[in-house]
Structures are given as C-alpha cells and as structure tokens.
Amino acid sequence: MNTLSRRRFLKISSASIVAAGAVSGVGRTVADAATAEKGIRQVPTFCDICFWKCGAVASVRDGKLWKIEGNPIDPLCHGRLCPRGTGGIGAHTDPDRLRSPLIRTNERGEEKWKEVTWDEALDYIAQRMKKIATEHGPESMAAFAHGIGGTFLKHTLKAYGAINMAAPSFAQCRGPREVGFELTFGDVVGSPERTDIENSDCLVLIGSHLGENMHNTQVQEFATAVGRGASIIVVDPRFSVAASKAKFYLPIKPGTDLALLLAWMHVLVTEKLYDADYVAKYGFGFEQFAASLTTYTPEWAFVETGIDPDTIRTTAREMARHHPATLVHPGRHVNWYGDDAQRSRAIALLNALLGSWGRKGGFYQPSSMDVPAYPYPDYPKATRAKLDNPDKKYPFASESLSTGIRDATISGLPYPVKGWLVYATNLLHALPNEAETIEAMKQLDLLVVVDVIPSETAGWADVVLPESTYLERFDDLNPEYFKQPFLGLRQPVIESPQDQKPNWWIAKKLAEKLGLGAFYPWNDIEEYLEHRVTAAGLSYPELKQKGIILGQSQPLYYEDGAPAEFYTPSGKIEFYSPQLEAAGFDPVPRYTPPAAGPPGSFRLLFGRAPMHSFSRTQSNRLLSDMMSENAVWLNHTSVTRLGLKSDDFVRLRNQDGIVSNRIKVKATERIRPDCVYMVHGFGHTSRGLRHAFGKGASDAKLVTRYQTDPLMGGTGMNVNFVTIEPEA
Numbered sequence: 001m002n003t004l005s006r007r008r009f010l011k012i013s014s015a016s017i018v019a020a021g022a023v024s025g026v027g028r029t030v031a032d033a034a035t036a037e038k039g040i041r042q043v044p045t046f047c048d049i050c051f052w053k054c055g056a057v058a059s060v061r062d063g064k065l066w067k068i069e070g071n072p073i074d075p076l077c078h079g080r081l082c083p084r085g086t087g088g089i090g091a092h093t094d095p096d097r098l099r100s101p102l103i104r105t106n107e108r109g110e111e112k113w114k115e116v117t118w119d120e121a122l123d124y125i126a127q128r129m130k131k132i133a134t135e136h137g138p139e140s141m142a143a144f145a146h147g148i149g150g151t152f153l154k155h156t157l158k159a160y161g162a163i164n165m166a167a168p169s170f171a172q173c174r175g176p177r178e179v180g181f182e183l184t185f186g187d188v189v190g191s192p193e194r195t196d197i198e199n200s201d202c203l204v205l206i207g208s209h210l211g212e213n214m215h216n217t218q219v220q221e222f223a224t225a226v227g228r229g230a231s232i233i234v235v236d237p238r239f240s241v242a243a244s245k246a247k248f249y250l251p252i253k254p255g256t257d258l259a260l261l262l263a264w265m266h267v268l269v270t271e272k273l274y275d276a277d278y279v280a281k282y283g284f285g286f287e288q289f290a291a292s293l294t295t296y297t298p299e300w301a302f303v304e305t306g307i308d309p310d311t312i313r314t315t316a317r318e319m320a321r322h323h324p325a326t327l328v329h330p331g332r333h334v335n336w337y338g339d340d341a342q343r344s345r346a347i348a349l350l351n352a353l354l355g356s357w358g359r360k361g362g363f364y365q366p367s368s369m370d371v372p373a374y375p376y377p378d379y380p381k382a383t384r385a386k387l388d389n390p391d392k393k394y395p396f397a398s399e400s401l402s403t404g405i406r407d408a409t410i411s412g413l414p415y416p417v418k419g420w421l422v423y424a425t426n427l428l429h430a431l432p433n434e435a436e437t438i439e440a441m442k443q444l445d446l447l448v449v450v451d452v453i454p455s456e457t458a459g460w461a462d463v464v465l466p467e468s469t470y471l472e473r474f475d476d477l478n479p480e481y482f483k484q485p486f487l488g489l490r491q492p493v494i495e496s497p498q499d500q501k502p503n504w505w506i507a508k509k510l511a512e513k514l515g516l517g518a519f520y521p522w523n524d525i526e527e528y529l530e531h532r533v534t535a536a537g538l539s540y541p542e543l544k545q546k547g548i549i550l551g552q553s554q555p556l557y558y559e560d561g562a563p564a565e566f567y568t569p570s571g572k573i574e575f576y577s578p579q580l581e582a583a584g585f586d587p588v589p590r591y592t593p594p595a596a597g598p599p600g601s602f603r604l605l606f607g608r609a610p611m612h613s614f615s616r617t618q619s620n621r622l623l624s625d626m627m628s629e630n631a632v633w634l635n636h637t638s639v640t641r642l643g644l645k646s647d648d649f650v651r652l653r654n655q656d657g658i659v660s661n662r663i664k665v666k667a668t669e670r671i672r673p674d675c676v677y678m679v680h681g682f683g684h685t686s687r688g689l690r691h692a693f694g695k696g697a698s699d700a701k702l703v704t705r706y707q708t709d710p711l712m713g714g715t716g717m718n719v720n721f722v723t724i725e726p727e728a
C-alpha cells in the first residue's frame, strides 16, 4: 500500500512541476488570467460540497471554469470525486448566488434588503457588536459555523471576547457516536472515520446507507470490500443501496436497534464466540457487563425488532467467524431517538467483543502531520461560562450544543444572547423545530448570515454577506487525520463573479473595524499560510503546486505496533462504565422501547441522495439536473390502501398539524409499512432560491419534535410521525 502510493506520489509530483508555472499565478493574477487566458490551466485544491475535503484538481479553459476531478495523489479520493464534487462547478455558476452585501429594510423574515458596500455592511455589524459588548458583554454574541471556512470568523469573534460557538455537526450529527465510543475506548471515531472498511471481511451497517451517503473514501472502500466478497450485513427499515449488496438484510422496526445490539452481544457471550484474549487483555468490567445481558435473548429481541431469532443468531455467528476483521460501522448521523449515545456505546461494545478496535479490517489508528498554529496574541479572558450546557445538564457533552445556544437565546438564561453570526449553516434546515429557531432569532439585536446563496436562514438576517465559493478562495490548511497523514491546501481556481469576498477577508476587515487589527498580524492570507507551512518544515510552493503534501504513515494496527492505549479512567476498554454510573446513568446499555406514534401514522425517516448535500445543493443547476425534487417513499401496500399511485402528489401532516409542501409518492417494497422516507434538504421556501423554490418537501419542517439525549444533549429527530393527504 505504502510503497504503491509513494511511487504514485513521485510520478505525480514530477508531472505537477510542468503545471507549476500556471498554478503559481493563482491568487494574484486570476483577474488578468480570466480576460487574457487561452488554453487550459489546472489548479489543485480541495472540495467543499461536503465536509469530507477530497483533494481536487480544477481545470480552467479559456478563462472559464471547465471541470473538477479528483487529485490522484489524494489519499481520501484516489483521484475520483463523488457526483457532488464533480458538480461543484455549478456552485460557481449558480445564477441565484448572493452578489453583494445586503442590509435588511423590512421586518425580519420578509426577505427585503438593500444592496450596500462591504464598508457599509461591516460598519453596521461592528457598530452593533460594540453595542452588544457594552450593554451585555461580548459573551452575548454567539456564532454558528460549520466547516473549515469558519476558522477566521471564529478567530475574530474570539478576539472580540465571544465564547459561545457551535455547529450542527455535534448535537445534530455525530455527537452521540463520539461520546459513546469515548466512554468505551477513551477515544472518538473522528472524521474521516477511522473505519478500515477496505480490509474488513464482515461489514455491519446499521442505517449507514453508504452509496447514498456518498462520503467518498467510505464508498470506494465499500466497493472494494464488496468486490473482495466481504460479508455485508445491513440493518435498515428501508432497503437502501447498501442493502442491495448485503448477504443479510435486516428490515428492523425503527428505533429498536439497541435491542438487536444487545441480543447480538448476548449470543456472542453465551456461545463464547467473542475474542476472549482481547477482552481479557484490554477489557474492564466484563463480568458485570456479561451478567447484564442474560435476559436479552434473540427471542426477546424478536418481539421488539421484528427480526427473527434465527437471523439474529446467524448474523452474530457470521460476525464472530470473521473477527477481528469484522467492522460494525459506528454510523455518522446518529441522532435518531434520544438514546443515541447509549446505542452508540452498544455498537462500541459489540466491536470490543469482536476485538476489532485497533485491528486490521476494524478500526485503525489515524495520525496527522504536525502543523503548528499561527502565533496570535492571547484572546481576552471571558468573565462568564459558556451557556449552551448550563450546570453541565448534559454531563458528557464534549462539544458545544447548537440547540443549547438556541435555548439560551430564547430564555435569556443564564445570560442574554443578543447577536448571532451564522456561517455556512442553514439553521432552519439543520436544527429541529424551526419555530424555536425563529423565536430565538426574534430575540436578537443582530443577526449576520454569511452564505453563498440566499438560504432560508439568510432570509431572517439583518445583514447578509455573500461569500466567494470554495473555488474562488483560500481557506485554512487541512492537516488531515487519516491512515496516511497529509496536508491539504484550498486555493482559488477562478475569480468571484460579483462582489463576493472570501471568509478570511471578511473576518480580517471586521476585526479591523472592531479595533482588533492586532489579531491579524498578516496582510494577506498567503502570508499566514506560508508561515504555518514553513513552521511545519514543509515547502509552501510545493504545497501550492501539488495541493497535497503526504506525511509519514504510522502503524495502523496493534499487531503492527500501534500503541494499545485507552484514555478511559481505568485505562482499559470499559465494558462497564463507572463514569456513567457515577453520573446516574446506566453503566451498561439498557433497552427502552421507542414511543409509538398516533394510530394510522407513519414514522418519518430521512437521509441522503448521492447527488445532493443537505440543503446546500438544490440550487446547483448541475446537481439539480440529476435530481430536482425529492419523493416520499411509501410501502406499496399503504399506497394501495390510500388509493394512491407512484408520482401522485401528496402532503404530509405531522403529529403537530404541520403540513409539508406537496411531494411525489414513490410506491415501493423497499420500505417497511410503518414508516416513510424522504431525502433531506428539499422544499426550499427562500424566494431568492428561484430554481429550488417549492421543489419537493422539507423533512426539517416536519421535525417539530425531538428527543434530547440525556448524556450529551444530542437531538434525536426520528421521533416524528406523519399522515398522508392526497393533493386535490
């Protein structure tokens, strides 16, 4: 593996020297290039259509953005982007993009603005931020920022004295998984996930719908595993694309996965199929854990899950047969039912029984390159504590809770929140219960949204700042934590078409207007980048030419010398968790059945489509060309009973009377009769999104209820129910 990629690396690096002359002009001379340029220019950068950060090479032909391909030396993508990444040029050419800074002229949410200059917009923001600091303290200015582009704006806010900052990637995404794994192994799964899918002989997917969920490396490795004949076990109420590759497909009753996990562990323990040496060497509290499993028989689990006892036994034995190269995938978007950290802990424990943590075909040990931070002055010391999790209500929340900031904004407790800066997150689609988000926004003296398109959240802003897309800007460096550590650079490929600016420029100018210029000792972003790359002992010109510098691989598995260290209080894998017990929680996972919905209703489930990312790509003409609206998946028996057929339009009414946009029916046998499914991110209501407006329906609008995880504050969102109303 290593020699191969290093050999390829050498080949590529000599090839990229040819392109070096052209590439080195990027950033300063694109303006001249766009007008005078003839021929083809190639620029390495990394993708931002999702957060996987695949290395890419963009081609500009006769001054116009032409295509984007994978960077062949990128360990994440191996030269191949996913459909969304390939369609990334549609983000640059989107005619519905924000063009210039806007200041609100009417009531919030009416989407009426006047165009202003950057000076006017930033003066307005700085003035109001100073007023908030004087009247309420700088901690009353909060931020929501998702992705690497938020780095510099968060730096400006920290310099100002803000401390309350969150992203939906914790409490609405992978938070429970990180907490469940950290409680068990003393370490998180991380992103990109440390899953050794390519080497697994048995892969268990619990809802993770790889192939629709297009995280590039995972999908490529999944294809490799399938090609190698790995045994695939898929647990999903819906027959996903991944299920079509499976040896065993378990159409589980939604919300009962913990029962299945407990029964699987019961089988492994009672039949003595677990990795006894591994457990003896690394485990803590195994006896108590094993004793807790006695009642969780496959027969018991059958009643809860609908999966017959024979299948439970057969699949447990299948996992044992291939261990330790059996990978029970930890999932990623795991905020489902509010018991998610404990369910994730059960997944961690099942992997521990199989001995897969730290083993080939299981979970490898990632490493990253050491790139020192830029030496900035110290931030001011806060006089108040963060407000998203007062009194550690959620004792195991290891990152800030977006919904906690929202709660505090509504209640004004423990202290008022008067300003929000929202960067690259569409809170109205990402947080559950949009009414609460709107109520919170109404409490604010200042709402700033930085986006590339007029999102629903931008519709509520006082000031909207149009950002350059990822193809038009530098961002912070990406020292990736992966199998093969590497450093990635995002750099501009082409100029912004109108008055859009990159985040670093906005952040620096805003800091200057706030009197915080000292926090930006550099004049240009490249000065900053070059400083950091040089401090890491690497060459900035080389990084610009190649887009990626590879680091030295470390041992990946215990058998190869990766250290078997567990940062839990006991220093071992905690089968029984004294930490949880001390905090008043179940020290070993315990099953509680999910609450049923109103009679005649369907549980609302949602997920991904290969050609879209969340609510951010429906406006991208290239991607919407492949899928312009979503449909609601309904079991064909329900469709017949309701007197409907495929492609009929219906509306979904949830348990709280919220009615969706109209949406087409997809009659299918590929979903259980007790639930419906739709792709997340559609049903846009922002008038500025002329192309995406009104196409399909929004799952987020129907997610009025959520079940909060008592361990870590994650918001389980699969707890809503809908009925179907035919459209006249």
Ligand SMILES: Nc1nc2c(c(=O)[nH]1)N[C@H]1C(S)=C(S)[C@@H](COP(=O)(O)OP(=O)(O)OC[C@H]3O[C@@H](n4cnc5c(=O)[nH]c(N)nc54)[C@H](O)[C@@H]3O)O[C@H]1N2
Pocket (backbone or CB within 6 Å): 048, 146, 149, 168, 169, 172, 173, 174, 332, 333, 423, 424, 425, 426, 427, 429, 430, 431, 432, 450, 451, 452, 453, 455, 467, 468, 469, 470, 606, 607, 613, 614, 615, 616, 617, 680, 699, 700, 703, 717
């Ligand atoms: N109902 C429901 N809610 C969910 C989910 C779900 O499936 N259903 N999924 C959850 C998960 S797993 C996650 S990770 C979160 C994701 O939540 P978010 O990250 O908030 O995802 P998006 O809704 O796509 O919002 C991203 C916003 O960033 C903008 N944007 C895109 N590129 C740029 C850029 O270069 N610069 C700037 N400034 N803005 C940009 C987009 O236009 C869009 O408005 O949502 C969570 N919430």
Ligand SMILES: Nc1nc2c(c(=O)[nH]1)N[C@H]1C(S)=C(S)[C@@H](COP(=O)(O)OP(=O)(O)OC[C@H]3O[C@@H](n4cnc5c(=O)[nH]c(N)nc54)[C@H](O)[C@@H]3O)O[C@H]1N2
Pocket (backbone or CB within 6 Å): 050, 051, 084, 173, 174, 206, 207, 208, 209, 210, 212, 213, 214, 215, 235, 236, 237, 238, 240, 252, 253, 254, 255, 256, 257, 331, 332, 333, 334, 336, 605, 606, 607, 608, 609, 610, 611, 612, 613, 614, 677, 718
């Ligand atoms: N194309 C594309 N790919 C993406 C993204 C994107 O926006 N677009 N976003 C990325 C991000 S940030 C994330 S977090 C991931 C999310 O992707 P995943 O972590 O794979 O998961 P979800 O989208 O939550 O999962 C949806 C799947 O779970 C199933 N499911 C629902 N309820 C249950 C249940 O009770 N039990 C079981 N066993 N299964 C259930 C659904 O039927 C569906 O197949 O995708 C990543 N990849």
Ligand code: SF4
Pocket (backbone or CB within 6 Å): 047, 048, 049, 050, 051, 052, 053, 054, 077, 080, 081, 082, 083, 084, 085, 086, 214, 215, 216, 217
């Ligand atoms: S997975 Fe696809 S969208 Fe995400 S960074 Fe990679 S190419 Fe881009």
Ligand SMILES: [Mo]
Pocket (backbone or CB within 6 Å): 169, 172, 173, 174, 332, 333
């Ligand atoms: Mo996510």
